[in-house]
Amino acid sequence: MEDTQYVVLKKDRFEEFIAALSSMQKLVAPVAKGFGAYAFEEVTSADPIALNYIPTILPLKKYFMPQRETLLEFTLDRRSHAEAVVEYEPLTIFGAHTCDLAGIQCLNMVFSERPKDYNYLLRKGTITLIGLECNDYCDEYASCHLVHASFPSGGYDLLFTDLGDYFMVHINTVSGDRIVRTAGLCEGAGSAHMNELRSLRDRKRTVFRNEVPIKTKLIPELFDAVFGARVWDNLNERCLACGNCTNVCPTCYCFNIKDELDLTLARGIRYRVWDSCQLEPFARVAGGINFRKERSARQRHRYYRKFRYPVDRFARFFCTGCGRCTRACMADISLKETLSELIKESEERVWKKWL
Amino acid sequence: MKKPKVGIFDFACCEGCQLQLANMGEQVLSLLGSLRVMEWREVMSETWGKKLDIAIVEGSITDPHAVERIQRIRRRASVLIAYGSCATIGGVNGMKNNFVFDEIRKYVYGDSYAFFPTEPTKAVHQVVEVDYFIHGCPVYIPEVVTVLKAALQGIPYYVPDYPVCVECKLNENVCMYDRKVTCLGPVTRAGCNSWCINNGNICYGCRGMVSNPNEKGALDVLAKYGIPTSLVVNKMNMYNKCRELDEP
Numbered sequence: 229m230e231d232t233q234y235v236v237l238k239k240d241r242f243e244e245f246i247a248a249l250s251s252m253q254k255l256v257a258p259v260a261k262g263f264g265a266y267a268f269e270e271v272t273s274a275d276p277i278a279l280n281y282i283p284t285i286l287p288l289k290k291y292f293m294p295q296r297e298t299l300l301e302f303t304l305d306r307r308s309h310a311e312a313v314v315e316y317e318p319l320t321i322f323g324a325h326t327c328d329l330a331g332i333q334c335l336n337m338v339f340s341e342r343p344k345d346y347n348y349l350l351r352k353g354t355i356t357l358i359g360l361e362c363n364d365y366c367d368e369y370a371s372c373h374l375v376h377a378s379f380p381s382g383g384y385d386l387l388f389t390d391l392g393d394y395f396m397v398h399i400n401t402v403s404g405d406r407i408v409r410t411a412g413l414c415e416g417a418g419s420a421h422m423n424e425l426r427s428l429r430d431r432k433r434t435v436f437r438n439e440v441p442i443k444t445k446l447i448p449e450l451f452d453a454v455f456g457a458r459v460w461d462n463l464n465e466r467c468l469a470c471g472n473c474t475n476v477c478p479t480c481y482c483f484n485i486k487d488e489l490d491l492t493l494a495r496g497i498r499y500r501v502w503d504s505c506q507l508e509p510f511a512r513v514a515g516g517i518n519f520r521k522e523r524s525a526r527q528r529h530r531y532y533r534k535f536r537y538p539v540d541r542f543a544r545f546f547c548t549g550c551g552r553c554t555r556a557c558m559a560d561i562s563l564k565e566t567l568s569e570l571i572k573e574s575e576e577r578v579w580k581k582w583l
Numbered sequence: 584m585k586k587p588k589v590g591i592f593d594f595a596c597c598e599g600c601q602l603q604l605a606n607m608g609e610q611v612l613s614l615l616g617s618l619r620v621m622e623w624r625e626v627m628s629e630t631w632g633k634k635l636d637i638a639i640v641e642g643s644i645t646d647p648h649a650v651e652r653i654q655r656i657r658r659r660a661s662v663l664i665a666y667g668s669c670a671t672i673g674g675v676n677g678m679k680n681n682f683v684f685d686e687i688r689k690y691v692y693g694d695s696y697a698f699f700p701t702e703p704t705k706a707v708h709q710v711v712e713v714d715y716f717i718h719g720c721p722v723y724i725p726e727v728v729t730v731l732k733a734a735l736q737g738i739p740y741y742v743p744d745y746p747v748c749v750e751c752k753l754n755e756n757v758c759m760y761d762r763k764v765t766c767l768g769p770v771t772r773a774g775c776n777s778w779c780i781n782n783g784n785i786c787y788g789c790r791g792m793v794s795n796p797n798e799k800g801a802l803d804v805l806a807k808y809g810i811p812t813s814l815v816v817n818k819m820n821m822y823n824k825c826r827e828l829d830e831p
Binding site: 262264285466469471475523558 | 610613614616617728729731732735736741743744745746748749752753755756757758760761762769770793794795796797799800801803804807
């Protein structure tokens with residue numbers, strides 16, 4: 229069997245391929261930051277790229293919706309002139325795991341809703357995404373299989389799968405095809421290659437199992453039953469409200485919009501910055517009232533924004549199982565543990581449905 | 584718009600935060616373009632002594648003379664900005680409050696200590712009303728500019744009421760706790776853009792604590808990393824000793 233959507237890149241040509249990629253436009257890839265941490269950073273050669281890495285400190289959203297982004301420039305003269313601003317530069321991202329690709333798929337849905345977010349969408353149009361399939365779990369914090377993100381399901385231009393002394397490359401878009409043609413370093417995939425890919429996927433099916441004892445389709449039902457659970461009180465005692473879990477989350481997109489004048493007080497900009505529902509001032513409103521003052525309510529909100537609310541609105545979970553929130557939590561609040569405890573607490577009420 | 588008259592004053596401090604203004608580089612020119620500096624002992628010899636639109640006050644209040652002086656400044660100024668950790672939270676001068684005053688006066692001034700009266704160190708807002716707070720040791724210039732612009736516009740400035748961790752994560756630093764180093768970022772309010780950690784240092788808590796810290800949770804985290812509570816209390820007290828004077 230041959231498939232024109234698949235090509236093969238031998239590993240001894242990988243360096244050349246990365247050099248070619250970086251000569252086309254700015255290239256970012258996962259690099260080691262020490263102490264077991266990784267980050268997507270600009271690279272110009274294959275040398276610093278970490279092919280075997282656990283999810284980076286910040287997910288890919290930092291390229292799609294930067295931490296601080298100007299939206300508008302305005303003047304305060306009599307005409308009150310205002311001009312929309314979109315800041316972007318063409319970018320190739322190499323080495324995105326399937327969890328992070330799923331994260332971008334979620335953000336795409338959010339920012340495509342009306343009113344459309346043109347800053348996001350215009351920038352997204354200039355970003356090329358090259359995925360890298362995980363052959364194994366990155367570490368014990370991941371729960372990607374539970375949310376169907378352990379296997380590739382689109383959202384990339386090219387997908388690399390490590391098959392020993394070569395990468396299988398799946399061409400998913402026209403711009404992915406253009407990269408392969410321009411680089412000119414790949415060869416057609418034969419039936420032997422396709423068989424190797426298939427047997428890798430078969431092996432993965434035995435490695436990746438639901439990380440939490442629940443059928444995925446029953447998660448929304450679980451959350452319908454646990455709004456008043458004691459688990460949230462426990463989180464109230466532990467959570468430091470540092471916002472790490474949401475800042476590192478690939479699908480948390482909340483932002484704050486601020487205006488700032490320059491020192492002449494005659495011109496200014498409107499910009500947006502990442503915000504987090506875990507922070508004390510997030511739900512503080514006029515009159516000093518805070519409608520999510522308790523850390524338990526904020527943590528619960530975070531979980532419902534991952535596992536319940538988006539199911540109704542976008543028909544998918546907004547957790548990609550990357551495990552970042554668990555890794556980044558100094559108080560050891562673990563997503564897998566929280567889900568397991570919720571299951572335990574609700575068992576009496578709904579246990580029959582899980583048989 | 585008429586340029587506001589500004590006075591810059593110092594109390595017990597190292598005057599390093601004033602130096603930060605001089606360190607601003609080109610921005611200081613546009614800053615000076617929108618203000619009339621009437622008094623600034625560190626950089627000019629003229630004095631003014633009359634009404635001011637904005638008083639920028641550095642340093643903490645540590646003796647009876649300082650109390651009288653800050654009250655006079657407050658009466659002269661429409662807007663008062665507490666500038667730098669010594670002024671906003673008491674800062675390192677607060678460490679004095681750990682000691683018996685007669686003992687430390689003898690230690691510092693010897694036999695003539697009786698000529699040098701002292702009082703518990705206080706932040707400026709613990710003596711007179713403060714309109715704006717610019718935290719930090721030293722102050723972070725982008726925040727200084729933001730607060731001055733808010734003061735010029737007559738709108739409030741909200742000091743970020745969340746921990747330094749927020750900005751630190753946005754800067755994608757490797758967590759100090761993952762480097763096995765104790766850092767006060769998790770309980771210290773942000774606004775400095777995690778300046779110290781970006782440059783390889785830890786957070787010393789110079790901006791004061793967030794308004795609603797989870798103290799029990801923080802103790803659990805310290806226990807998890809095997810850090811003695813006393814060590815962190817000492818670290819915290821380096822800048823935050825005067826916090827206890829705030830409590831009702």
